[in-house]
Amino acid sequence: xxxxxxxLRVIRANINSLVGKAEDPEKVLEQAVDDMQQDLIQLxxxxxxxxxxxxxxxxxxxxxxxxxxxxxxxxxxxxxxxDENLAREALxxxxxxxxxxxxxxxxxxxxxxxVSKLKENMRTLESKISEARxxxxxYIARARSAQASQKIQEMLGNVGTGSAMSAFExxxxxxxQLEAQSEALEDLGSNELEKKFAALxxxxxxxxxLAALKANMTTGSEAAKLPPSQASSVTNPEIEAxxxxxxxxxDRS
Numbered sequence: 001x002x003x004x005x006x007x008l009r010v011i012r013a014n015i016n017s018l019v020g021k022a023e024d025p026e027k028v029l030e031q032a033v034d035d036m037q038q039d040l041i042q043l044x045x046x047x048x049x050x051x052x053x054x055x056x057x058x059x060x061x062x063x064x065x066x067x068x069x070x071x072x073x074x075x076x077x078x079x080x081x082x083d084e085n086l087a088r089e090a091l092x093x094x095x096x097x098x099x100x101x102x103x104x105x106x107x108x109x110x111x112x113x114x115v116s117k118l119k120e121n122m123r124t125l126e127s128k129i130s131e132a133r134x135x136x137x138x139y140i141a142r143a144r145s146a147q148a149s150q151k152i153q154e155m156l157g158n159v160g161t162g163s164a165m166s167a168f169e170x171x172x173x174x175x176x177q178l179e180a181q182s183e184a185l186e187d188l189g190s191n192e193l194e195k196k197f198a199a200l201x202x203x204x205x206x207x208x209x210l211a212a213l214k215a216n217m218t219t220g221s222e223a224a225k226l227p228p229s230q231a232s233s234v235t236n237p238e239i240e241a242x243x244x245x246x247x248x249x250x251d252r253s
Contacts, residue, residue: 025139025140025143026140026143026144029136029139029140030136032132032136033129033132033133033136036125036128036129036132037129039125040122040125040126040129043118043121043122043125044122046118047115047118047119047122050111050114050115050118051115053111054108054111054112054115057104057107057108057111058104058108060100060104061100061101061104061105061107061108062101064097064098064100064101064104065097065098065101067097068094068095068097068098068100068101069094071090071091071093071094071097072090072091072094074090074093075087075088075090075091075094078090
C-alpha cells in the first residue's frame with residue numbers, strides 16, 4: 001500500500017493547494033479525479049510490464065531447465081560411450097544451466113510478489129477512483145447549492161442599499177404624495193357638498209319661519225276684523241270663560 005499512499009498524499013496535496021488558491025470547487029474535484037485516473041493508467045502499465053517481465057523470466061527459467069536436462073542426457077550418452085571426460089564436461093554445463101534456472105525461479109518468486117502487490121494496488125486505486133467519482137458528484141452538488149445560497153444571500157444583502165431600492169423609495173414617496181393630494185381633493189369636494197346641502201337645509205328653515213310668520217299675520221288680521229267678543233274668544237279663550245262665569249252670576253242675582 002506504500003505506492004497508493006504516496007499517490008493519495010500527492011493528490012491530497014494538490015487538492016489542498018488548489019483549494020487554498022480559491023479555485024472553482026468543481027474544477028478542483030474534476031482535476032483530482034483526472035489525476036487519479038492518470039495514476040491508475042500508469043499503475044496498469046506498471047502491472048502489465050511486471051507481468052510481461054514475469055512471463056519472460058518464466059520462459060528463461062524453463063529454457064534453462066530444459067537445457068540443463070539436455071546436457072544431462074548428453075552426459076549419460078558420453079558415459080555410455082566410455083568417454084568420462086566428455087560426460088564430466090556435459091555435467092558441468094548441466095550444472096551451469098541448473099544454477100541459471102534456480103536463479104530464474106528466485107526472480108519469479110519476487111516478480112510474482114511484485115505483480116500481486118501491483119494488482120492489489122491497482123484494485124485499491126480503482127475502488128478509490130470509483131468512490132472519488134461518487135463523492136465528486138456529491139461535493140459538486142453541495143458546492144452548487146452553496147454558491148446558489150451565497151448568491152441569494154448577497155442579493156438579499158444588497159436589497160435596500162442599491163439604486164433599485166432607492167428607486168422604490170422614491171416611487172413610494174411619489175405614491176404617498178399622490179394619495180395625500182387625492183385625499184385633500186376628496187375632502188374639499190365633501191366640504192363643498194356639505195355646504196350646498198347646508199344651504200338648502202338652511203333655506204328650508206327660513207321658508208318655514210316665513211310661512212309661520214305669514215300664518216301669524218293672517219290670524220292676527222282676521223282677529224282684528226271680528227267683534228270684540230269674537231276677537232277675544234278667538235284670541236283668549238280663558239278670558240271668555242271668565243266672562244261667561246260673570247254672566248251666570250249676574251243672571252242669578
